[in-house]
Amino acid sequence: xxxxxxxxxxxxxxxxxxxxxxxPVYYRSECSVDxxxxxxxxxxxxxxxxxxxxxxxxxxxxxxxxxxxxxxLTLPGNSSYTCSTEMIQGYFxxxxxxxxxxxxxxxxxxxxxxxxxxxxxVPGVSNSVLDLTFNSSNPEQVYTCKGMSAIxxxxxxxxxxxxxxxxxxxxxxxxxNNNNTFDLCDGSxxxxxxxxVPKDHVYPAPTFSFSQTNVxxxxxxxxxxxxxxxxxxxxxxxxxxIYSVNCTVSNNITGKTQQKxxxxxxxxxxxxxxxxTIKGETFQGVIALNRITLAARYSGDMTxxxxxxxxxxxxxxxxxxSLIASGEENVATLTFQDGQLNKDMDGTECKCTSQxxxxxxxxxxxxxxLDVTYPPEVKFTHNSSSSEFNEGDTLTxxxxxxxxxxxxxxxxxxxxxxxxASIERNLKxxxxxxxxxxxxxxxxxxxxxxxxxxxxxTTNETSIKVKCPQKLASNTIQPEAVEVVINETAExxxxxxxxxxxxxxxxxxxxxxxxxxxxxxxxxxxxxxxxPFGVINVTISDVGxxxxxxxxxxxxxxxxxxxxxxxxxxxxxxxxxxxKQGGGGxxxxxxxxxxxxxxxxVLVIAVVLLVLxxxxxxxxxxxxxxxxxxxLVSGGYRLQASGGDSLQAHGGNSLLASAKNGHVDSRKSxxxxxxxxxxxxxxxxxxxxxxxxxxxNSDEVTIPNPVYGVSSDVKGGQASNDPDExxIPNPVYGTSSDVKGRKNTFKNYQDVKxxxxxxxxxxxxxx
Numbered sequence: 213x214x215x216x217x218x219x220x221x222x223x224x225x226x227x228x229x230x231x232x233x234x235x236p237v238y239y240r241s242e243c244s245v246d247x248x249x250x251x252x253x254x255x256x257x258x259x260x261x262x263x264x265x266x267x268x269x270x271x272x273x274x275x276x277x278x279x280x281x282x283x284x285l286t287l288p289g290n291s292s293y294t295c296s297t298e299m300i301q302g303y304f305x306x307x308x309x310x311x312x313x314x315x316x317x318x319x320x321x322x323x324x325x326x327x328x329x330x331x332x333x334v335p336g337v338s339n340s341v342l343d344l345t346f347n348s349s350n351p352e353q354v355y356t357c358k359g360m361s362a363i364x365x366x367x368x369x370x371x372x373x374x375x376x377x378x379x380x381x382x383x384x385x386x387x388x389n390n391n392n393t394f395d396l397c398d399g400s401x402x403x404x405x406x407x408x409v410p411k412d413h414v415y416p417a418p419t420f421s422f423s424q425t426n427v428x429x430x431x432x433x434x435x436x437x438x439x440x441x442x443x444x445x446x447x448x449x450x451x452x453x454i455y456s457v458n459c460t461v462s463n464n465i466t467g468k469t470q471q472k473x474x475x476x477x478x479x480x481x482x483x484x485x486x487x488x489t490i491k492g493e494t495f496q497g498v499i500a501l502n503r504i505t506l507a508a509r510y511s512g513d514m515t516x517x518x519x520x521x522x523x524x525x526x527x528x529x530x531x532x533x534s535l536i537a538s539g540e541e542n543v544a545t546l547t548f549q550d551g552q553l554n555k556d557m558d559g560t561e562c563k564c565t566s567q568x569x570x571x572x573x574x575x576x577x578x579x580x581x582l583d584v585t586y587p588p589e590v591k592f593t594h595n596s597s598s599s600e601f602n603e604g605d606t607l608t609x610x611x612x613x614x615x616x617x618x619x620x621x622x623x624x625x626x627x628x629x630x631x632x633a634s635i636e637r638n639l640k641x642x643x644x645x646x647x648x649x650x651x652x653x654x655x656x657x658x659x660x661x662x663x664x665x666x667x668x669x670t671t672n673e674t675s676i677k678v679k680c681p682q683k684l685a686s687n688t689i690q691p692e693a694v695e696v697v698i699n700e701t702a703e704x705x706x707x708x709x710x711x712x713x714x715x716x717x718x719x720x721x722x723x724x725x726x727x728x729x730x731x732x733x734x735x736x737x738x739x740x741x742x743x744p745f746g747v748i749n750v751t752i753s754d755v756g757x758x759x760x761x762x763x764x765x766x767x768x769x770x771x772x773x774x775x776x777x778x779x780x781x782x783x784x785x786x787x788x789x790x791x792k793q794g795g796g797g798x799x800x801x802x803x804x805x806x807x808x809x810x811x812x813x814v815l816v817i818a819v820v821l822l823v824l825x826x827x828x829x830x831x832x833x834x835x836x837x838x839x840x841x842x843x844l845v846s847g848g849y850r851l852q853a854s855g856g857d858s859l860q861a862h863g864g865n866s867l868l869a870s871a872k873n874g875h876v877d878s879r880k881s882x883x884x885x886x887x888x889x890x891x892x893x894x895x896x897x898x899x900x901x902x903x904x905x906x907x908x909n910s911d912e913v914t915i916p917n918p919v920y921g922v923s924s925d926v927k928g929g930q931a932s933n934d935p936d937e938x939x940i941p942n943p944v945y946g947t948s949s950d951v952k953g954r955k956n957t958f959k960n961y962q963d964v965k966x967x968x969x970x971x972x973x974x975x976x977x978x979x
Contacts, residue, residue, distance in 0.1 A: 221247055225261075249285055249321060249362040256284040288323025288366040289316030291359040293342070303376030303416070303465050307346040311371060313357030314340060323361035329353060346375040348412040348439065375415050376465035382413035385459045385472040388444075396452060396480040397572030403449065407459030407472065408442040414463055417441050423458045452480030452522025452570075481573035482521035486528065486564040488580045490514040498579045507667070508586035510553045516564035516578070518542040525566040525573065532562040532582065542566065558584035558616055558640075588615030588663035592672035600677050600711075606649040607676065611661035614641045615670075619663040626658035626673070627742050653680030656711055656744040677743065681772030682710035685745065691762065692779035696755050702781050706748040706765065710775070713746060714738050714767045722762035722778065736765070748777075755781060 223246065229239040241263060258280035264271040297309035313325040327334040327342045334355065336342055342355060352374050359366030387394070388404035407420055420434055420443030434443040449455065458473040485497045491512065495502040514532065518525035519542070530537045530544040537546035544564065562580045567573065595608045609632075613619045621644040622634040633646040642663070648655055658675045685707035696702035708714075719728045719736045728734040735751040748767060752759055760781045768774035 221245055221259075223247060250364070252283075252285055252363065254285050254287050254363055256282055258282045284320065285363045286317075286319045287364050288319035288359040288361045290367040291315055291325055291357045291369045293357050293369055293371055300376055301465055302372075303374045304344070305376055305466065307375055307377050309344040309373070309375075311342045311344065311355075312340050313342065313369065315359045315366060319359075319361045319363075319366065321362045323359050323366060326358050326360060328356045328358060342371070344373045344375075346377070346412070346415060348415075351375065351411075351415055376463065377413075377415055378418065378461075378463035378466055378468040378470065379413040380470070382409055383459065383461045383470045383472040384408050385457070385474050387474075387476065392474060393477045393479065395570040395572060396449065396478055397570055403447040403476065403478070404444055405447060405457050405459075405474070405476070406442055406444050407461065408437075408440045409461055409470075411436070411439050411441060414441065414461070416463070416465060418461045418463050421460045421462075423460070425456045447476070449478045449480075452478045454478075478522065479568075479570040480522055481568040481570045481576075482518050482525055482566075484520065485575045486516050486518045486525075486566050486578045488514065488516050488530070488562065488564050488578050490580075495580045496578050497575070498577055502579060503581045503583055505583040505585060506553060508554050508584055509551055511548055511550050514546045514548065514562065516544045516546075516566075518566045521568055521570075521573070523569065525568045525576075528564065528566040530562065530564045533557055533560045553582075553584060555584060555586040555589075555614075555616070557582055558586070560584075583616070585616045585667050587668035588613040588619035588665055588670045590661050590663045590670045590672040592659070592661035592674050594674060594676070599675060600679060601651050602679050603653055604650040605678075606647065607651055608645055608647040609659060609661075609674070611644045611646075611663075611672075612642065613661075613663035613670070615663060615665050615667065616640050617665050617667070618642065619665045619670075622662045622664070624660050624662065626660050628657070632659075651676075651678045653678045653683070653710060653744055675743075677711045679712070679771050680710050680744075682708045682714055682767045682769050682775040684775065684777065685709055692777075693782045694779055695782045695784045696752075697785050698755055698757065698783055700755055702750075702752040702755050702759070704748075704750040704779055706750070706777060706779075707741075708746055708748060708767060708775060709744040710769055710771070711744045712769050712771070713740055714748075714769045716766070716768040716774070717748065718766040718768075719750060720764045720766070722764050728763075738767075750779075752781070 225243040225245040228242045228244075230242065232238045232240050243261065243263065245261075247259075259282075260278045260280045262271065262277045264274045264276070267273070291313055293311045293313040295304070295309050295311040298305045313327060315323055315325060325340045327336065327339065333339075334342060340357075342357075344355075347353070352372060355371040355373060357369040357371065359368075385405065385407045386392075388406055394403050405422070407422070409418055417436070418441055422443075422445050424447070433445070434441075436442070443459070445457075447455075447457070454475055454477050456473055456475055458471060460469055460471045462469040488495045488502075490504060491506075493504060495504070514530065516528055516530040516537075516539075518528055524542045526541055528539045528542055528544040530546045532546060535546055535548075535552065537544045539545070546562075560582045562582060564578045564580075566576050568576070590611065590613045592609070592611050594610065601607060609623055611621050611623055613621055618637045618639050619642055620634065620636045621642050623632045623644060623646045624630060625632065633644055635642060635644045644661070656676060656678045658673050660671055660673050662669060662671045664670075692704060692706070694702050694704050717729065717736050717738060719734055720726065721728055729736060733753045735749075735753075737749050738746055739749055740746045748765060750763075750765065760783050762778055762780040765777040765779070766774050767777070
């Protein structure tokens with residue numbers, strides 16, 4: 213020891229005697245002892261040895277002690293390390309590094325260095341060299357470099373191994389399901405984009421940022437998941453389209469960044485149903501209000517278009533009944549050609565459908581109902597397969613019509629223009645029935661079914677014929693006086709009605725019952741007018757004295773009793789009456805004629821006085837009423853029944869050859885200017901071009917049909933409710949309303965026959 217109390221080293225020394233050359237028995241003795249320096253500690257130590265025999269009390273025998281030998285023991289200096297890899301902010305740049313640990317002084321005994329991780333030594337090239345490699349499972353490890361010697365350890369140095377790196381092309385950006393195409397259906401519009409970097413490609417943990425175009429998104433959510441760093445964003449696209457999403461990843465230690473972008477396709481169906489457009493109107497969806505009114509034979513386009521969605525809809529189809537139009541994309545157009553849109557398409561539902569790749573275009577249909585308007589179509593029938601009937605039969609007419617809008621129906625008679633039945637309907641199909649019970653001969657006519665709507669008027673006709681014997685028309689009286697100048701032609705027109713038309717016509721001279729039918733100078737023929745009416749025309753040519761007599765006409769149509777009618781010829785404007793042949797008889801004849809004339813004159817005066825008294829008392833009217841009235845005619849009295857039937861009173865003559873007190877209007881040949889009541893019937897003015905009937909009141913004129921036939925024969929005329937009359941309105945006579953509805957109390961011949969003294973006596977000849 214040095215400067216201290218000696219201590220004995222309780223160690224067994226090693227003894228080694230060595231003989232000394234040249235001196236046998238003498239040995240050189242060497243001894244050594246090992247003392248652990250750890251037991252000595254740091255400092256300067258002195259050692260000396262005593263040598264003596266190994267016998268009892270040998271130390272007393274020989275006491276040889278060596279001088280002190282000193283030894284200084286020191287601990288190693290501080291440890292430190294150096295690394296070959298660049299450090300950035302305490303991080304190794306890269307994924308590996310080599311660090312060497314050394315001592316500031318070796319100490320004595322010489323110290324050594326050793327790398328430790330925790331309590332474990334770290335093997336390496338040598339104790340002083342530490343090779344580091346990034347381990348993603350334990351990215352930051354702590355190492356200790358220790359300086360050690362036999363007497364103890366020096367100061368330690370700690371190394372925390374951190375690496376900073378970002379390997380290129382290691383960022384991945386995907387959607388959550390690794391699919392870049394999404395269908396936005398059922399309100400599911402959240403798409404997650406994931407940006408990831410493997411942990412063994414970047415350290416420390418990177419930062420993430422996102423950018424996108426035209427799509428809202430939530431803030432990113434960064435997290436570690438197993439062996440990856442990742443960040444997620446939730447995208448909320450509000451419409452379909454193609455969107456770009458970019459992810460930027462940064463290593464804040466190295467300053468390196470990487471960017472990755474993807475394109476995401478959002479497929480979204482159109483938000484609304486297809487649109488059907490026609491005539492500028494647009495319809496959407498399947499609702500009852502989708503209706504449009506089109507006229508039949510409409511020509512034009514109907515278009516179906518689907519708007520919105522991404523991508524556009526495809527396979528669009530438009531159907532209307534059997535008409536189909538298709539489009540490969542979002543439009544389909546159907547063109548109505550002339551005639552394709554007809555009544556059969558009324559109520560047709562047109563449909564437009566479309567498809568979308570998203571597979572969830574649920575509201576993909578629009579319907580439109582067509583309201584096709586068309587004129588009524590009329591069918592007119594009756595409940596018999598025959599068109600001929602007997603009087604007393606029952607007949608029902610059925611008129612049906614179909615049209616849009618709903619048609620009205622009317623059944624009328626063509627000849628009389630009488631409305632028989634009518635109906636207003638609000639249905640597209642209408643039916644109208646009319647029953648005639650019992651049938652009469654005058655029911656023979658053409659019946660018209662008229663259907664009318666704002667799309668037009670349509671008519672259909674059916675005719676019936678009711679069998680009956682021929683009868684006189686209501687405005688005909690007998691016997692008929694036919695006025696004729698001798699050597700001229702006598703003509704008689706007799707209006708009759710019946711069905712069928714006459715098959716046998718006979719003309720007979722009454723006094724000797726001579727059949728004149730077919731004889732020279734005698735002609736009788738039938739001229740049919742509007743059924744069931746016709747006219748028997750009798751013509752006697754070159755009238756002689758012997759022809760002034762009575763005649764009988766027989767008309768037979770094979771049904772019931774034949775019609776028998778009488779008339780006689782009356783001479784007018786004769787300069788001299790024929791004399792009977794035979795001697796001495798002339799005076800008697802003259803006397804007889806004179807007496808007869810006197811009697812007739814008295815009768816005429818009596819009738820005139822009677823009429824004046826009756827008119828004064830208001831029994832007989834002064835004005836004409838609906839086609840019949842009484843008139844004073846130059847020495848005679850004439851009664852006209854309703855419908856133009858004229859009655860000849862006994863002792864009077866209605867013949868007036870000249871237009872006394874009246875004239876034809878030279879400005880308007882279709883008019884007769886009537887100054888007073890000198891004309892009783894149209895037969896009274898046969899020489900006038902038009903032969904108008906002149907009533908007492910010059911504001912009215914009624915023309916019997918036997919003269920003119922129908923109203924179309926007279927300009928401005930119209931048929932009255934009485935088939936035997938034509939009412940003529942004009943500037944001179946007023947209007948039909950002046951006489952319409954004022955029927956005479958005399959309906960027919962039977963009503964007035966009691967007022968006539970004689971209807972068969974031959975009248976006097978007025979000159």
